[in-house]
Amino acid sequence: MKTLYDKLWSDHIVHDYDDDRSLLYIDRHLIHEVTSAQAFEGLRLANRKPWRINTNLAVPDHNVPTKNREVIDDPISKLQLETLDKNCREAGITKFEMFDVRQGIVHVIGPEQGASLPGMTIVCGDSHTSTNGALGALAFGIGTSEVEHVLATQCLVLKKDKNMLINVNGKIGNGISAKDIVLNIIGNIGTAGGTGYAIEFAGNAISSLSMEGRMTVCNMSIEAGSRVGLIAVDETTLSYIENRPYAPKDDEWKQATKYWKQLKSDDGANFDKIIEIDAANIEPQVTWGTSPEMVISVNQKIPDPMDTEDTVKQEGYKNALDYMNLKPGMRFNEIKIDKVFIGSCTNSRIEDLRAAANIIKGKKVSNNIKLAIVVPGSGLIKQQAEKEGLSEIFIESGFEWREPGCSMCLGMNSDQLGSGERCASTSNRNFEGRQGPGGRTHLSSPSMAAAAAIAGHFVDIRDL
């Protein structure tokens, strides 16, 4: 009896060491500009060549401008983008250029292009690589030294994680999305709850999600402490992959689907930890603090640090309230928002944009909102949204419609929060300064962020 993680792991073992480590083969390596430069430099210094060039796929995403792409003002951003160009050209690695319609956030374009497939091991120098686990692939983020290691050897030396199963069962309420599910999970188990585990998400509330929703859930595994998030392969997975550019075709498709269909945990497989979540109890989630585990339902009051007895936690709560300029007992409808960001590898896929557009259709962004932007996850998503008329809905209501990239999720380009500015954001991290020095982030689903743009503060979308 094996778990899905056990199967993916054992299918990729090249060598078992004397201790508990294995040498694991890596099928796909995705590359972006921020964490790869030093790896390529390392290869050059050691006079090494990439092991298998044509399994790497590169794309610029973190630094790219989302407004005017003709000029990159920041010379250092520019250097990083040019360095990726040069490194890929020299090594012969396929790279989607900034002006290519296939360009986008690395974790969005992998599945979109069929470059990420079930049963693969997929790595990238970025912690949100876990997004790809929604396809039933073993996908995880690595540091730059490991990027270099994968380039040089197509393998990684790893110690196997423990198995965790998170079962989400029950009927999901109206207006509740994948983002609410995963934020609720993080609130339940904490940001270190999954440390040392590979998490498999299962249960009818997960299997009823679209691929986009599943990606949102797996994306934030790392915010629950786990490098790996997984969902079993089913018909939803297969129909998502079929006909993608890099997906297998014809006879190979048949052969592949046969292999993929067994990519699920066997009945009775052993998990080191099982967590049950009742989907019916999940309400729209909003973070109030500076860690993703500081999350509550939109109708709950901002918590009081004195209500917890753990002194370290108390201190953490106080720091967070202070940074966020909030007081215990406050309600979200009295906390004004300055900026709204709809995008990121968590929530920039077509379904996310449809959900947000559905909320704002025919309405105007509130006067107190200085900036509301929509940043699609890829050029193809942007194109699709324009075809469906979503871009017009956004523009008419007062949103800016931007070019694809990581954008304000981490603000490496000029899309940032100013000091003290408060943002309703569909991204994944509410850390201090994440969206700009001194910026204050509230994480939520796309519908909730869209509704906040209209009201000027968070509201319960179920009341609309």
Next chain:
Amino acid sequence: MNVFKTFTGIIAPLDRSNVDTDAIIPKEYLKSIKRTGFGENLFDAWRYLEADVTDRGDLNRKPNLDFILNKSPYNKAEILLSRENFGCGSSREHAVWALSDFGFKAVIAPSFGDIFYSNSFKNGFLPIRLNVNEINALFESVQSKRGFKATIDLEKQIVKTQDEKSYSFNIDDSLKIRLLKGLDDIALTLENSKEIINYEKKRSKLTPWLFREI
């Protein structure tokens, strides 16, 4: 990679849990394409009163004098002491580079983010896990005496403090050896080249679609 040697250094207390890699090195300062020079921006938002708007090392920025690493002798600290889930969040190895570049050789905490933990060992940097009671005791010692020192002996897996207390820690043998010998991971893996090639041959028959060109 540098060999990790036994050393004695000052412990700087950073009394916070969930110190994420965005806090260790904010994204504004990730733009270098080298592995060096990140120490200047270690804990930037906490260490300085204003962000560096010049983007390339403003030497006139006002330091936050309340922040521990701006207080003597902690500006020369080599061991960092912190709380749960240190190094959580982003996979950026720059976090380890920044800590090393500042002068830190080890960090002691009850738990670490997985990716940070693994990145540390690639850079001759030692993350040490101690239990919460031991961490509490260490914080007490460190806060009661300015410039409190400890000796870290990786070979014996012991943190020995200047008040003669010893804290032993667990670490995987493979990671320990890697630091003690300063081994080159890639060279080690390339010793298995034949097995990698054999694996590729076998898998390209079983799962040929994984071997199509991108």
